[in-house]
Amino acid sequence: MQLQTDRVRFNVGGKFFEITATTLANAGRNSVFGAMFDDQWNLRPREVNDEYFIDRNPECFSVLLDLLRTDELHVPPNIPEKLFYREALYYGLLDNVRTAKWGRFDGNKLKLTSSVQGPAPHGCTAIRASPDGGFAVAHGSIVHVYNWMLEEREPLNLDYRIVNDIAWLDSENIVVSAGERLGEGDGAMGLFSSSTGDFRHRFEMKNTTAGALCFNSDSKIFACFWDQVTGKQIEFYNASPDWSLGDAAKIQWLNGSNRLFVSSLSPWEEHSHIGYLDIRTDKKVTWSWSWSKVDQIGAIYDAIAMEESNSICVVCGHDDLVFMDMRFTAGSSSFKWNQGNRENRNYIRPCYPKLALHGGQVFYSRDDGISLFSGPDSILTSSLGKSSGGETRDFSISGGRLFVLHSEENVFDVWETPSPAVI
Template sequence: MGTQTDKVRFDVRGKIFETTATTLASAPRNSVFGAMFDDEWNLQDNKEEYFMDRNPDFFPVLLDLLGTGELNIPPNLSEKLLFKEAHYYGLLEHVRTAKFSEFNCNRLRLASSFKGQSSGNCTAISASPSGGCAVAHSRIVRLYDWTLEEHLPINFNYQIVNNIGWIDSENIVISACKRPEREDSGLALFNSFTAGALCFNSDGKIAASCIGTGIYGTGVWDQVTGKQTDFFPELVWSPLRYPDRIQWLNGRKCLLAANFYLPKGNDSCISLLDLRNKSKVWSWYDDKKASLRQGPVYDAIAMEDNNSICVVNQYDDLGFLDLRSTVEPRYPRLKLHEGQLFSCINDRVSMFCGPDWFSTSSIGRICGGGAIRDFSIGGDRLFALHSEENIFDMWETPLPPNWVV
């Protein structure tokens, strides 16, 4: 590889910059600068000068980032425009690393709040793997990239969006129905079914809870071809019916399916389904039992490493943690991320970890925003969607003081 004396010269729209091959070699292989080197990280040619038809104001900031690992943005430069330049050069991950620590639920801080432009209440939020997010507003899904710049929205016209989820940073799956008051309405994306809850597994499959003409159950689709590969049917009178939550258990090759809003009122049903032989390998049916203070279950999540399923009810009771509150919770949600459990009650998100799942911290607005309707974690960020119309927050982990990458 080149040494510190191997100078490289750039002409960026008339402005001349000099650096070294060693500095450039700290860029990723798939970056613009990485393409200048061979497999042994030696410059592929001996050009006297490389021309870049890009904004010259941001170029020295990125060179300094490669050389020092520090991100120093002059106050006269736009941070969003710098992110766009970094994306062009293939240095966005360098910027992220220099700007934020890895996701740490105990050190999150509120970075920004956003109010969308769509009318109607928000119904769901999903964080992308790259740190952007998608927000569902009734019939519209609004898309935000890592810089939180809004892209063209997806308008479903007469179709109500039920759920959203990301396959990767560029591809999103949306489940919807044309007329929510009719259970036999369908959406072409899921053949003749109205789709609700979504989940994705490590083998490239999408599962969705479905309603068709006289049919209830859970279907499976291939992420690449979009073709349906399997279906687990449920009869109309079944306690499972149309699952409100589904989750792949990759280690056990089965699917968790849970229904929290059965016609009887307080009843809930949670099952593990083996799609290979269309059988239920485990099932729990709450028929007004007193185990959870006779309150309906509002959410459930499989803790595969601990061989357990965590549930939360309307009284803020967790299956293995007691989080009783004098205030009736709204929109409780459960999520797992990197071995940590997250529980959303009212206007706060609490974090639990360790073998006994003890509470470590919680986050929430000081005022305003209302109860949290949904939250999602991705790309080193936590997004919280509030019940007040079109408001969502972004939480990030700041770098420690005097941190140098």
């Protein structure tokens, strides 16, 4: 006899559990439980007394079922944290666990929860957060990878090539761009396993170096390349006869408009450029702006496109944020300054300021702190505390966490949003 029922029975490691299909739906379609239902989250017909047997830890399973019922996480002290997170990963419930433990990401509520000592002092250059709460750090020709438990995995070895950029395709795959190896003319760009460090795919290139990386919503890879002989950009950024974006420091894909935002940022050079490229029209430049170090905003250290507000945010040599309204012609009339100090800080510094956009908030690193600007007027709403690791070299946000790389001891700070208090 077969029945369509709202209840499902599990035998997990010899211990029995019963739960409704409605509660299991909280696990999401990509979980192990999602495979048990049809597209409308109705249980597929089974025998009345049938049960699902799962050969896993029953104590962890009980905690996870309670999480699905209440959205609250209570892990007994007798369950090791590493074991619990391993089980959550198996069932595809890591996002549920992170949300319950850390709370939904809110930059204005972030708290410093842990710090990881770096593998090599003074040598790391970039940090990139993974979608599942881990991160990767570039150090010379090595990429050090950490999982969501902040345990170091097998490193990625670029075979003596200097890493230029890192990008997470997903939680299991990392794309790395690097320069040429000594004695060879070709740069390199490869796909690696984040869990094993295994090399999976090489992207062929000839006499070129791959620089900045980004992805669109369909996981299509975008990268900038420049000729190692002439030093000129040869891909994406040579569409205009009047100016060249050179070797881009940052590229950013804009899903809403299907455009690529490109920033050529060299504080030590006289000129910098930013622009939008429409890749559907033979990489046509649809908007661009160039400036000189002697202009009123001075040297430019970083830039991000804010698609929702149709604007661009740049951090300039005065350590001010400048918001450029795209609805007006580029120039001083389209600038809006934040209420920062206007002291001229165009000097040689160990770490240049960085920008990031997440959840509609602008994150801005300066010296050894990070400031947040929120709302339609981009008002300063909070500042993260300072660290003992020295100036902020780089930072990255993903997987519900903010990771900050410092300059002096390569301390990687981890910031999370505390979970709401249970009343």
